[in-house]
Amino acid sequence: MTLDIRPLTPADKGPEYLDLSIRAFGPLDEARLWAITEPILADGRGVGAFDDGRLVGGAVFHDMRQWWHGKQVPMAGVAGVNVAPEYRGGGVGRAVMTALTGQMAERGYPLSVLYAATMPFYRKLGWELAGANYEAVLPARSLLELARPAGTAPKIRRPGPADVAEILDITGRVHEQARDCGPVTWDEPTVRRWLDGPIGRYVGPHNYAYLAPDGFAGYAWAGGGHEEIFVDRVLATSPETTSALWSVIASHSSVASKVRVRIAPQDPLWWLLREQDAQLGERDPWMLRLLDAPAAIAARGFPAVNLTVPLEITDDLCPHNTGLWQLTVRSGTAQLIRTPSGSRPAESPPSLVLGARGLAALYAGTPVATLRRAGLVTGGTPRADALLDAAFAATPFMLDSF
Numbered sequence: 001m002t003l004d005i006r007p008l009t010p011a012d013k014g015p016e017y018l019d020l021s022i023r024a025f026g027p028l029d030e031a032r033l034w035a036i037t038e039p040i041l042a043d044g045r046g047v048g049a050f051d052d053g054r055l056v057g058g059a060v061f062h063d064m065r066q067w068w069h070g071k072q073v074p075m076a077g078v079a080g081v082n083v084a085p086e087y088r089g090g091g092v093g094r095a096v097m098t099a100l101t102g103q104m105a106e107r108g109y110p111l112s113v114l115y116a117a118t119m120p121f122y123r124k125l126g127w128e129l130a131g132a133n134y135e136a137v138l139p140a141r142s143l144l145e146l147a148r149p150a151g152t153a154p155k156i157r158r159p160g161p162a163d164v165a166e167i168l169d170i171t172g173r174v175h176e177q178a179r180d181c182g183p184v185t186w187d188e189p190t191v192r193r194w195l196d197g198p199i200g201r202y203v204g205p206h207n208y209a210y211l212a213p214d215g216f217a218g219y220a221w222a223g224g225g226h227e228e229i230f231v232d233r234v235l236a237t238s239p240e241t242t243s244a245l246w247s248v249i250a251s252h253s254s255v256a257s258k259v260r261v262r263i264a265p266q267d268p269l270w271w272l273l274r275e276q277d278a279q280l281g282e283r284d285p286w287m288l289r290l291l292d293a294p295a296a297i298a299a300r301g302f303p304a305v306n307l308t309v310p311l312e313i314t315d316d317l318c319p320h321n322t323g324l325w326q327l328t329v330r331s332g333t334a335q336l337i338r339t340p341s342g343s344r345p346a347e348s349p350p351s352l353v354l355g356a357r358g359l360a361a362l363y364a365g366t367p368v369a370t371l372r373r374a375g376l377v378t379g380g381t382p383r384a385d386a387l388l389d390a391a392f393a394a395t396p397f398m399l400d401s402f
Helices: 015-025 030-042 092-106 119-123 140-145 161-178 188-195 239-254 293-299 356-363 368-373 382-392
Strands: 003-007 046-051 054-068 071-083 111-114 128-139 181-186 207-212 215-222 228-236 258-262 279-290 307-314 323-330 333-338 352-355 377-379
Touching: 003 092, 015 030, 015 054, 015 071, 030 054, 030 188, 046 092, 054 092, 054 111, 071 092, 071 161, 071 181, 071 293, 092 119, 119 279, 128 140, 128 181, 128 356, 140 239, 140 258, 161 181, 161 188, 161 207, 161 215, 161 228, 181 188, 207 239, 215 239, 228 239, 279 356, 293 323, 293 333, 293 356, 307 356, 307 382, 352 356, 352 382, 356 368, 356 382, 368 377, 368 382
Parallel strands: 071 111, 228 258, 307 352
Antiparallel strands: 003 046, 046 054, 054 071, 054 181, 111 279, 128 258, 128 279, 207 215, 215 228, 307 323, 323 333, 352 377
């Protein structure tokens, strides 16, 4: 078998792509598939594997921004990784992901995130567990008992396609204010399609969205009936808007019996509920990879910790990350500067030694002691471990799946 690995183009949209997607993931909504995939192919964000001219594997990525300690970092969200069943186990997936990684790096993305169907495959390519998409379940009646702030409730309205910029601005303000780690901001065309298009994330007979000057909420009837509500997100910068948006959702409590909500581990809802009615009902892990280590470090936010720690990184898939480095964090910003071979003083502390997986997990806030026990880092010093834990401390979460 001689594979031809090349970028996917709009000309590749057709029966073969549809057939491959169905064989890989099962029955799907064709209109939804093309609504998502066409803009991606038009922008050249994907690669395909062809055997004798026939598409046998492929992968694409979304143009996203991911928040890390209140700062957004350009991120490529990998999706649609598929291999024809009869070609699985023959190296097609690795060839596709290797080419896609190069494409994402060439496009200037410092980070990449994916939801893995199988973790060992992606771990071999340098992705590692970083965070999760959390879903809480609670009785609908519990929302009627939320604590109410004393301030004036804001005006709430139904948004449309013209409000995309405002929604994205509010999303950014919320994540920046909370110094969040992990959630993403989508590009404007995608959010516009959610408000006016066949994807219909926030439009349609069962999907709703509401907008306030400093908040946004999206939710839908779920479960095939009117007994359950699925809350996609509730984001707000003030207690008054937080309460007002939840009040809209709570108004359905006379009909709905249960609410499922995508939620952050530190979402205000946990503190607004009067009783311990909300329980985590689902945890969907996602994996992270650094495509450009210096750029990813420079773009990330950090707490007020000062440190200088030597690192030794090995990354076979992204060899430009390989080498001796000095990590410096000062006043909430950081630099990863390459150390020329032989220039490090003999009295310097030993470097923390890690590969792509260890680097991704460290970036996402995994304690160094955990990485040591998992065999993902060696070397370093106890003092450096403590400083790194303080600098990268995070509870990563996401409110989106892709």
